[in-house]
Amino acid sequence: MTNSEWITGYNVRTGREVNAATELNLYIDVLFFINFTMDFLVLSIVRRGMKYRLIRWRLILGAVLGAAWAVFAAAFPYLPVIFEMAVTYLGVSTLMVMTAFNLRKPKDIGKGVIALYLASVAVGGIMEFLYQHTKTGYYIEQILRGNTGKAIPFYQFIFLGTGSYFGIRVLLRWLPKLWQAKSNFYEVTMHYRGKEKRVTALLDTGNRLYEPVSRRPVHVVTYEAVRELCESVSEVVYIPFGSVGKSDGVMPGIYLDEMEIRQGDDVKIIEKPLVAVCKKALSAGGEYQMLLHEE
Template sequence: MYYELYIDVFFTVNFTMDYILLVAVRKMLKCPARHGRIALGALLGSALTCLVIILPVPYTFVKFVLFHGMVNVLMIRAGLLVKWGSDMLKAWILLYISGFLTGGVFQFLGQYMRIGSLFFVLAVASYYVVSGIWSLISYLSRQNQYRCQADLYMNGRKCQVQALIDTGNSLRDELTGKPVCILDQDVARELLAGSEAVKLRYIPYHSIGKKDGVMPLVTLDKMCIRNDKKQWIAEPMAAICENEMTADKYKMIINPEILVGGIDDDNKSSSTASI
């Protein structure tokens, strides 16, 4: 059985898809490569693919290695200037993930567009769909990084709460200059229950919807923040929220600057006395 292959059409189609995949990988890796460099990489990838097709290679396995090894690696290197080693392996894997996603979207949209001339429209539409999927995955990943569990210690009591590391929380104590976290009322009552003498003072703040306000400020004995690792904070300051914190079941909003002075759990044994 013989197939008639129009090499110019084959080259153009491959160039288009290679360009789209390289742009997608660039977004995933956040590479600084410009479109001219990416076009050069796609041009090289398409030219090498045509060359491998034309060459009379007797074994299918050899062509498979040339396609998925040499051609794609050289295309990534030329188009994105990715370094050899682990960076190249990561880019190579992302190229195939992008290819699978783009191919799936392309096939799905293709059933509604039977006209061959709409190939480039489908290709561009597939890229934007895949780009949107990746942006959503990245957003969800960032959200998970900001979620953590916090163990709070005060006067022999311990409370375990779900917390949010909020980059928008820049609250600081005017007297000490320390970063201040925000704590739910119910959790504060539980920690302070039975305490005869608790040093409380008030800290001014402003937020959306409220220009001026004050919150009670308390200094905890210590706090352990758990996400991908454990960090211990000695004598963290927490302002007690005026209203109940119900959004997403968070009971504490952590000022990210407080993590700068934290002690990793691996080093805690040498600093236990200070905590």
């Protein structure tokens, strides 16, 4: 994320002393390349962990922003420390997640920045281990000094970073499955007229609600969850239902364009799903906003 975060143990700012007798000359292209690569890997981990939609050009642009700031900070080594930290950990990090994942709401941006910090710490810990317990540290120093004859080839350095990425990716993939296999909770992304809304849904094995004419299964979603998604609709279907304490009633239903149901790596796409809108909350604590039909 910054010039010194990925080159662990070395201060790589131009012209600043590393120790009492050593001054490190910085190669800007090397600094940019290393930071871009690591930022891209970290953003990829965040996307995977937060299940953001993959937009490659945005991911690349987010990594470019992080690497560009690293180069800028290196070119001006005498920036006030407080200013540099504020820009790095607040400004640049926020801009990176907003750019990479197209986030707009403050709450979503905050979650994305926190995820970015956690992923950076995880990758940094792995890189620190490799640095301290292998010859990686020596090779990095040679790269920065311009001793290309002794330096580790770029592809080997990238291999180490990529290894860190895939190691964390395996953990993100398999550990949640231990819980998800026993869970009836799903992540659902609803699409309607170019807009999308992501909610948490519960698979309701007791939901046997069907539209009476077409016999299509009906999912139930809260009004709050679809209010912004469906500000105006062209068609409303009224769906009769019965529940405890209310022998009969009707709920308005909407045909969405598409619904993406995800649990871990398992994804199911439903075209033109019918969702009934409920004004009341479906869970007391707000754990979920939708009830999926048992089918």
